[in-house]
Amino acid sequence: MQFLNGITLLLVYQLVGEVAVRLAGVPIPGPVLGMVMLFLTLWGRGGMAESVTQASTALLSHLSLLFVPAGVGMMVHFGRIADEWVPITLALLLSTVITMVATALIMQLTTRWLIGAGAGQGGRADD
Template sequence: MQFLNGITLLLVYQLVGEIAVRLAGVPIPGPVLGMVMLFLTLWLRGAVPDSVGEASTALLSHLSLLFVPAGVGMMAHFSRIADEWVPITLALLLSTIITMVATAFIMQLTTRWLQRTTAPEGGKGNE
């Protein structure tokens, strides 16, 4: 019963996100907005309910099954992918490079910020 309650709560957040996106005309997927709302709710609450934890664990344990529809879609549109392999490859490479650079930059900024906030009050430490 815990799993059923948890999955229902997750689907309700997805539905609310979908409705909000359609009403507001925001150009982001409804499930993403629902996930953000769920995150904010859990953050404000300070804990994850047991039912949501159980449902999330069950979904994550079967995550590989969620890639089957994407694989089927790729096979169904294989001729189009074969015709447009150059732009697809360039988009994948560029987005990967941009993501890696952005991640490295954010990591450096975060590391510097954490070092500054944890430094002793009288100076920079051992000089």
């Protein structure tokens, strides 16, 4: 019964997020808003209920099954993917490189900022 209560709670948050997005017209996915609301609720409570822990653990243990629809979609649209492989490949490569560069820059800036903040508290900045 714990699993059923937990999965119901997770689905209710997803539904509330979807309804809120549709009513407000905000340009984010409903499940993302639902997840943010769930996070804020759990943060406010100071932890997770046992039912949510059990449901989320069960869902995570079967996470690989969630990739089946994506694989089926690729097989269904294989002809279109084959026709447009150059732009798809370029988009994947460029987005990967841009993400890696942005992550590296953010990491460097954050590290310098943290070291600088530590130096102001009597520590040494080895920059």
